[in-house]
Amino acid sequence: MKRNFLLLLSLFISFDFIAAPLEDVQLDSLYSLLDQTIAERESYSIEKNRKIDQFRVVLETDSTSTRNKYFLATEIYNQYLVFEFYGALHFAYEAIKFAQELNEPELIHESQLNLAQVLVIAGIYQESSEILDKLNPKKLSTHLLHKYYVIRKDLYNQLYFYSPTKKIKEGYKEAYTNYCDSILMHVPENSEEFLHIRETRALDNRDLQLALSINSKRLARTELGHKLYATVAFERSLVYEIEEKINFQKKYLILSAISDLKAAVKDNASLATLAFLLYHENDIERAYKYINISYEDALFYNSKLRAIQIANILPVISKSYEVQLREQKSRLQHFNIIITIMTIVLVIGLFFIYRQVKSIREARNITITTNNKLRDSNKELVDANEQLNQLHTDLSTTNMVKEVYIGEFLKICSDYIDKLEHQSLHTQKMLIKRKYGELLTEIKNSDVRKMEMKLFYKNFDETFLHIYPSFVESFNKLLDKDQPIVTKNKNSLTTELRIFALVRLGINDSNKIAKLLGNSVTTIYNYRVKIKNKASVDREKFDDYVMKIGEFNKNIEN
CATH class of the missing domain: 1.25.40.10 (Tetratricopeptide repeat domain)
Structure with missing residues (x-):
């Protein structure tokens, strides 16, 4: 190169x-x-x-x-x-x-x-x-x-x-x-x-x-x-x-x-002149090299005059070169002494460093062992804490659900007592007035049941959404994005949502769900299968995902 x-x-x-x-x-x-x-x-x-x-x-x-x-x-x-x-x-x-x-x-x-x-x-x-x-x-x-x-x-x-x-x-x-x-x-x-x-x-x-x-x-x-x-x-x-x-x-x-x-000119003047110039610039090493080569060429040519000319310069440069060598040798000796001392100091330092590193390594191993134990203990405490928080949250949620539903249950019971009392008085009046045919017609009328079921759905929907306001949104996240369930308004649920609302409340038996919602068991089953077919999560664990909606007062996420 x-x-x-x-x-x-x-x-x-x-x-x-x-x-x-x-x-x-x-x-x-x-x-x-x-x-x-x-x-x-x-x-x-x-x-x-x-x-x-x-x-x-x-x-x-x-x-x-x-x-x-x-x-x-x-x-x-x-x-x-x-x-x-x-x-x-x-x-x-x-x-x-x-x-x-x-x-x-x-x-x-x-x-x-x-x-x-x-x-x-x-x-x-x-x-x-x-x-x-x-x-x-x-x-x-x-x-x-x-x-x-x-x-x-x-x-x-x-x-x-x-x-x-x-x-x-x-x-x-x-x-x-x-x-x-x-x-x-x-x-x-x-x-x-x-x-x-x-x-x-x-x-x-x-x-x-x-x-x-x-x-x-x-x-x-x-x-x-x-x-x-x-x-x-x-x-x-x-x-x-x-x-x-x-x-x-x-x-x-x-x-x-x-x-x-290059031309093999042994009778030359330029190299000797350059050497003398470099000598005056104190570039002794290079001057010494060039003047010796020039002197060799003069001797080879057998030119006594040229050899004499160079010989007059050579001792001066050679002496300076020897002085420089002696100074370099002296500096080298000093450097060797310094390096020897520094080496000894370095060896001693390395020995102490080795001992220190060994002590530090032992201390670090003890620290690591202790930290591992502390980390394990801390993890156990965190897990226990999380279990306590979960339990507390579950208890809080359960208590809230109980309180709301107890309140709603008492309200519904009170309403039904009022209705039964009203119906009883109405029936007595009709019997006293001997309006047997008209009374029989009222009893046979199915609109009363429909109205009561409609009222039941309304109360159920409002109560459930009060407890789980983000239920519809979280439930849709469990389904394919292209097949969400859309409600008529934000305070009502569809039949499918009511079924899985009851599942969220812990009622997983299709027979009980059918009785509560006034539907057949087959209808309830078909609705559940239809919804699970739309699921974006594992179908087998779909009910488990539903049970997690509203945990820790957070929305369920995919």
Whole structure:
């Protein structure tokens, strides 16, 4: 996953850098990419050696012509040029040998210039200068003359940079400037060398915007992972160093170092410069890592000058790193002591906590047992209470029913005594007046019975609904929603409701119900079956549900 991310970041920087500079790229991401590239640097060296070996195999083949051997030796020289000094030096001499065998001045001059070039890179200035002095610029072709001027320019630039004597230093600078002018006169205006010199002069004149503009053009012609990109990115970091834009300076030093590593450039400056910059920012660990890698590369290249340059910086960073390690070791020892003390305290604390938890667990078990007993006792008390309340409610309800019905019974008895007395007096009068026929007719008249039954129903309905005002509503809840019983008015009951009203009063026998309501037993039975067929509750327990209507003065619910 991390490797894929770094690859994507590398592609982003490679293809989108010119269109969108590194303002939005975080330093941490670039450091991650650099560290990943460092971890893989051995593979880049192996690939470089593999490519060189391919050329060497052909070079050492007997069937290869001398001319081809020259070009192969030159190609191997170019591969070694920034990879390994002695390899480049050896094949520079090999190319000179093949050129002399061919006795072609153009190839001889080219191979001698290559030798001078690698000596300049390695810091062997005197021998390089002697080789260049032996060459007659007038006898060089345009291509080689251009190369001659570039090598002379690089030679005097380095002599100027490292010379400690002011007067001699000025002479080197003048020679460097003259060769720069010569190059500008002999190369196209849009060439790499032309733009390089223009950028350098803009930087020397502190025209930083022009320097950045030219540098952007040069960057656009290369990509991350190439030697040229490493060079141009390093030179861009110099602009940001002058502008004191440290983050941008570090970003381009990182990009330059990544390109050096990917191109297997062992003669590099960016990683050491980055290490020294990080040292001044107190990022000692990273500085130490980078300066050591840079020193390893310098030793591998066999560049004494580069190794000396890095060796001057390395002890300073190494000493700071050792100091940091000692401080870290000291802090670690203190932390170990503190951790040991805290561990001992923790163990003691855990022991006491364990004892406390054990005591709490035992107490909790006792509490749970006690609570369970209390809960059981409380449940028994609640059940007993509910039974008492039920009994009290039942007794209250029963007493109320008794009181109401006793009152109604006494009223009905009183009414019937009055009626019997009235009927007795009426009968006596009729007998005294000898109205036997008329009296017999009155006695045979069935309207009297009907009127009495009607009056009985009215009294029963009113009395029952007085005791159980929500009986009709509760009773309908026991039936299907689509088949409720509808009464004529709120103070009367239907025959079906009267039957089950008597059931609610405890009269469950159909014979007794039939006698009380003046119906046949069959009629009463049929009514009961009809109602139970409409029931929404269990038919077998329908009468039990009816008996619960009005319990605790609450309506029965489904």
